Amino acid sequence: xxxxxxxxxxxxxxxxxxxxxxxxxxxxxxxxxxxxxxxxxxxxxxxxxxxxxxxxxxxxxxxxxxxxxxxxxxxxxxxxxxxxxxxxxxxxxxxxxxxxxxxxxxxxxxxxxxxxxxxxxxxxxxxxxxxxxxxxxxxxxxxxxxxxxxxxxxxxxxxxxxxxxxxxxxxxxxxxxxxxxxxxxxxxxxxxxxxxxxxxxxxxxxxxxxxxxxxxxxxxxxxxxxxxxxxxxxxxxxxxxxxxxxxxxxxxxxxxxxxxxxxxxxxxxxxxxxxxxxxxxxxxxxxxxxxxxxxxxxxxxxxxxxxxxxxxxxxxxxxxxxxxxxxxxxxxxxxxxxxxxxxxxxxxxxxxxxxxxxxxxxxxxxxxxxxxxxxxxxxxxxxxxxxxxxxxxxxxxxxxxxxxxxxxxxxxxxxxxxxxxxxx
Amino acid sequence: xxxxxxxxxxxxxxxxxxxxxxxxxxxxxxxxxxxxxxxxxxxxxxxxxxxxxxxxxxxxxxxxxxxxxxxxxxxxxxxxxxxxxxxxxxxxxxxxxxxxxxxxxxxxxxxxxxxxxxxxxxxxxxxxxxxxxxxxxxxxxxxxxxxxxxxxxxxxxxxxxxxxxxxxxxxxxxxxxxxxxxxxxxxxxxxxxxxxxxxxxxxxxxxxxxxxxxxxxxxxxxxxxxxxxxxxxxxxxxxxxxxxxxxxxxxxxxxxxxxxxxxxxxxxxxxxxxxxxxxxxxxxxxxxxxxxxxxxxxxxxxxxxxxxxxxxxxxxxxxxxxxxxxxxxxxxxxxxxxxxxxxxxxxxxx
Amino acid sequence: xxxxxxxxxxxxxxxxxxxxxxxxxxxxxxxxxxxxxxxxxxxxxxxxxxxxxxxxxxxxxx
Numbered sequence: 001x002x003x004x005x006x007x008x009x010x011x012x013x014x015x016x017x018x019x020x021x022x023x024x025x026x027x028x029x030x031x032x033x034x035x036x037x038x039x040x041x042x043x044x045x046x047x048x049x050x051x052x053x054x055x056x057x058x059x060x061x062x063x064x065x066x067x068x069x070x071x072x073x074x075x076x077x078x079x080x081x082x083x084x085x086x087x088x089x090x091x092x093x094x095x096x097x098x099x100x101x102x103x104x105x106x107x108x109x110x111x112x113x114x115x116x117x118x119x120x121x122x123x124x125x126x127x128x129x130x131x132x133x134x135x136x137x138x139x140x141x142x143x144x145x146x147x148x149x150x151x152x153x154x155x156x157x158x159x160x161x162x163x164x165x166x167x168x169x170x171x172x173x174x175x176x177x178x179x180x181x182x183x184x185x186x187x188x189x190x191x192x193x194x195x196x197x198x199x200x201x202x203x204x205x206x207x208x209x210x211x212x213x214x215x216x217x218x219x220x221x222x223x224x225x226x227x228x229x230x231x232x233x234x235x236x237x238x239x240x241x242x243x244x245x246x247x248x249x250x251x252x253x254x255x256x257x258x259x260x261x262x263x264x265x266x267x268x269x270x271x272x273x274x275x276x277x278x279x280x281x282x283x284x285x286x287x288x289x290x291x292x293x294x295x296x297x298x299x300x301x302x303x304x305x306x307x308x309x310x311x312x313x314x315x316x317x318x319x320x321x322x323x324x325x326x327x328x329x330x331x332x333x334x335x336x337x338x339x340x341x342x343x344x345x346x347x348x349x350x351x352x353x354x355x356x357x358x359x360x361x362x363x364x365x366x367x368x369x370x371x372x373x374x375x376x377x378x379x380x381x382x383x384x385x386x387x388x389x390x391x392x393x394x395x396x397x398x399x400x401x402x403x404x405x406x407x408x409x410x411x412x413x414x415x416x417x418x419x420x421x422x423x424x
Numbered sequence: 425x426x427x428x429x430x431x432x433x434x435x436x437x438x439x440x441x442x443x444x445x446x447x448x449x450x451x452x453x454x455x456x457x458x459x460x461x462x463x464x465x466x467x468x469x470x471x472x473x474x475x476x477x478x479x480x481x482x483x484x485x486x487x488x489x490x491x492x493x494x495x496x497x498x499x500x501x502x503x504x505x506x507x508x509x510x511x512x513x514x515x516x517x518x519x520x521x522x523x524x525x526x527x528x529x530x531x532x533x534x535x536x537x538x539x540x541x542x543x544x545x546x547x548x549x550x551x552x553x554x555x556x557x558x559x560x561x562x563x564x565x566x567x568x569x570x571x572x573x574x575x576x577x578x579x580x581x582x583x584x585x586x587x588x589x590x591x592x593x594x595x596x597x598x599x600x601x602x603x604x605x606x607x608x609x610x611x612x613x614x615x616x617x618x619x620x621x622x623x624x625x626x627x628x629x630x631x632x633x634x635x636x637x638x639x640x641x642x643x644x645x646x647x648x649x650x651x652x653x654x655x656x657x658x659x660x661x662x663x664x665x666x667x668x669x670x671x672x673x674x675x676x677x678x679x680x681x682x683x684x685x686x687x688x689x690x691x692x693x694x695x696x697x698x699x700x701x702x703x704x705x706x707x708x709x710x711x712x713x714x715x716x717x718x719x720x721x722x723x724x725x726x727x728x729x730x731x732x733x734x735x736x737x738x739x740x741x742x743x744x745x746x747x748x749x750x751x752x753x754x755x756x757x758x759x760x761x762x763x764x765x766x767x768x769x770x771x772x773x774x
Numbered sequence: 775x776x777x778x779x780x781x782x783x784x785x786x787x788x789x790x791x792x793x794x795x796x797x798x799x800x801x802x803x804x805x806x807x808x809x810x811x812x813x814x815x816x817x818x819x820x821x822x823x824x825x826x827x828x829x830x831x832x833x834x835x836x
Binding site for chain 2: 776777778779780781782783784785789791792793794795796800801803804805806807808810814817818821822824825826828829832833834835836
Binding site: 122192194204205206252253255256257260264265300301302303309310311329330331332333334336337338339340341342343346347348350351352353354355356357358361362364382385388390401404415416417418419420421422423424 | 534536558588589592597599600601602603604605606607608611612613614615616617619620621623624625629631632633634635671673676702703704743744746747748774
């Protein structure tokens, strides 16, 4: 199966009379986009703003970030936006250097920040792209959980709507992602077969009943299964929390395995799974995921990442141990949170860990002229470690003393960052 | 790194050329430009930075009026707009060393300015501050002034640039045991594939995250008889009275709370909450017994299966606890339970 | 005086690694001594048998 991502390089984004891509400029009909999004009954109104690289501008209360994409043969985000169908094949247009960013009241206590200039841009790529920021506001009495889902759906709508403007445009660059079915995915014997085991969610924060994570499913009780890597890249997956959907569309491990496929490794495929909440289910999923990698994908080695909190370190350690017991080699990517220990737990046998960085590393973000998303943010400038629920919010445009992990796009648990860590 | 780093140098009354021991009571002051050993620091910095000012304080003044001294020194420091504070080296001078450590910690915590000190390993200041701020080992000999200042300058520049520091032994500083970020030459996914391929080929590789060292406790002897036991309920799932009156932290806990349950047969969901950032507390909020099983414990108490349920539930919210704090919280709870004659514990964890 | 601790938790491997050897499997991360999928009377039975197991493990040599 082959997916062609057709990139249209966008050099600027402006509001204009019609939504169109002309001469590598994206024009957005603000009224049309706003009224499209305002059809959602839970929204009282939606604000649409633009933030450009280099501006003295801060976006806060970020709920999700995604890249505008449009499948020429549909469906877009099946099960979540469009009716059920399949993705991962055919042609998809991508507006490069543009992001759809949703801000939401639900993130008022999360310090999720995009700065369009200053030290944050050394860490996150998002400040160097044109951000189309959607800020929906709820009707009074709207259920908070339902509103949050509606905001995420608005992001999908906007992403498909904007990229649709490029459907007739010839791409500036096309990247092809092709992997045949497992039965025919044979490489030369001297190239090690590598599989990616991907827990996409941890139910320590259970999904809502009508939440759409994978092909529109709430993935409760999800059993490990084989998926085609292109499905992750092409809109089958939206993270529920703890990661931004941009990093499913631009999945760093999948992209790296494709990049080296046929060179120094053979990409055996992807096992998709979740981290459940009881030890018995964690054990079961680890066994099954490792077995799928070994006996169905024929892997010699596996890489696994996590989504979620410290509880999921246990799932990863189990996947690692089961894989190695079955004769495969394993390597894990685990984000570190704590300056004292890094991660929660590493048993003796786990000797191959890669870190995408430490979230609780202090950083001062300078004052800015403009803030999108809200006026205030829950930060204690005298103590960034202060997570008191009664913390009074402060003006978001002032200098903020936060953590690197608060910068949206700086460290993704699926292994995207520009960082490593060291102990001094 | 285009611009020159602005450095301020902290000295005591002696190195600031005010006087010896007799001038130890001198209060905080500051002066533009380098003074005394700051000139050697300027040499050590070379083109990378300028010693824009020197701040100083008498060792006795600092020791006797630490808070005031720090407040005034930070005020002076701010006025010089530094990128970096360098304090000392203090060699063996204990009061000077403590002052160096304290002013560095204050500069980092209160002003966010990278800071480092220098002193001998045996200095009281090293003992107090080596885990909190970077301190270069100057040894006891003042003859080491110039090479120490060189090390301090080199380390300081790296701190400002957020460049990775070399190993403590190589760069001559006391290890803090603190993790930091550094920009990497290759992205994590590429490093993970490299590591896996090396592992498969049987080539050497190095894991990026060393195993955290935890203290292993030894389990206590078992209970002989439950029917006389006093069993305490403890939880790290963040049980709190409704409204969280003590404002227990949802994450990074620094303390625990004691919830009285004498006379209660059950935990009414209107009177208790769960506050914890690491799991969805909705289920425990609807029925707190899912977190702390008081209903069943009372039945077993009435049936005589256990002697007594201890009259307090000890609770904290265990998300992202720093090991130091978790240890202290555990010890605090254990002391109270021992003093109260508790003989067994059921600890419920999320 | 030492006090034995029965830990009802999900992350048994982590517990054992730090010396909490009387660790037993809970009803799950979000409901250590419960099971929200059960009707409330069955859930209470589940809780009772879990607590009895915890008390039993307090009497065991580890």
